[in-house]
Amino acid sequence: xxENRRTPSHVGLIMDGNGRWAKKRLxxxxxxxxxxxxxxxxxxxxxxxxxxxxxxxxTLSTENFSRPKQELEGLYSLFRKYFSANAKKxxxxxxxxxxxxxxxxxxxxxxxxxxxxxxxxxxxxxxTLIFAINYGSHAEILRAVNTAVERGEKIGAEDFAKLLYxxxxxxxxxxxxxxxxxxxxxxxxxxxxYAELYFSDTLFPDFSxxxxxxxxxxxxxxxxxxxxx
Ligand code: IPE
Ligand code: IPE
Ligand code: MG
Numbered sequence: 001x002x003e004n005r006r007t008p009s010h011v012g013l014i015m016d017g018n019g020r021w022a023k024k025r026l027x028x029x030x031x032x033x034x035x036x037x038x039x040x041x042x043x044x045x046x047x048x049x050x051x052x053x054x055x056x057x058x059t060l061s062t063e064n065f066s067r068p069k070q071e072l073e074g075l076y077s078l079f080r081k082y083f084s085a086n087a088k089k090x091x092x093x094x095x096x097x098x099x100x101x102x103x104x105x106x107x108x109x110x111x112x113x114x115x116x117x118x119x120x121x122x123x124x125x126x127x128t129l130i131f132a133i134n135y136g137s138h139a140e141i142l143r144a145v146n147t148a149v150e151r152g153e154k155i156g157a158e159d160f161a162k163l164l165y166x167x168x169x170x171x172x173x174x175x176x177x178x179x180x181x182x183x184x185x186x187x188x189x190x191x192x193x194y195a196e197l198y199f200s201d202t203l204f205p206d207f208s209x210x211x212x213x214x215x216x217x218x219x220x221x222x223x224x225x226x227x228x229x
Pocket of ligand 2: 016058059060061063064183185
């Protein structure tokens with residue numbers, strides 16, 4: 001299980017509130033998503049400076065696929081824009097990119113762009129930015145179970161973890177959710193068994209570096225017992 005460290009090694013971030021942020025400004029939801037992506041890149045750079053080693057950003061859930069086609073198309077365009085420009089910027093700082101989720105339903109050019117980003121990442125990077133795209137814990141767990149069943153052997157926890165999308169990534173120490181809702185919405189349910197939860201009412205595009213500092217500070221004060229005394 002997790003190590004006791006003052007700074008979380010792995011932070012999961014549920015970036016919620018883009019739509020409401022845009023609505024408050026009488027702008028379309030896509031405007032909020034664009035602002036959210038910009039903020040996410042800034043936060044990733046800040047998290048890296050703070051000593052976070054893995055940052056998993058919940059970018060698109062399996063459930064988000066029921067959203068209007070126009071909103072999804074807008075998100076794909078954002079991936080196109082950000083993955084060509086910012087992926088390179090991140091590599092420049094010795095960061096790696098990883099994608100978790102089922103990409104097979106995305107437009108083919110986006111799939112290629114994401115796969116390239118992952119492939120061109122440096123080995124043994126000091127910081128890894130993990131994008132959860134068309135990710136859902138239920139789908140992830142069922143996929144792992146079905147693979148295990150196909151193999152026809154009972155498996156233990158260690159081998160099961162290898163069948164999850166997060167294979168090779170340590171469990172999150174902390175999950176932050178912005179936007180006011182207090183739920184996990186199918187994000188890293190298996191992996192977050194011992195994650196510290198942090199909820200902020202701030203809508204994601206407004207979630208500043210200082211607010212991340214506050215969350216990290218809060219984490220540093222928590223006593224993690226992992227079931228022990
Ligand atoms: C989160 O913001 C980003 C995605 C789910 C893609 P929302 O789009 O859910 O924003 P709100 O919750 O409607 O404000
Ligand atoms: C969670 O936000 C998904 C992402 C941030 C990608 P949602 O806005 O989809 O969650 P619910 O519907 O409020 O639970
Ligand atoms: Mg939302």
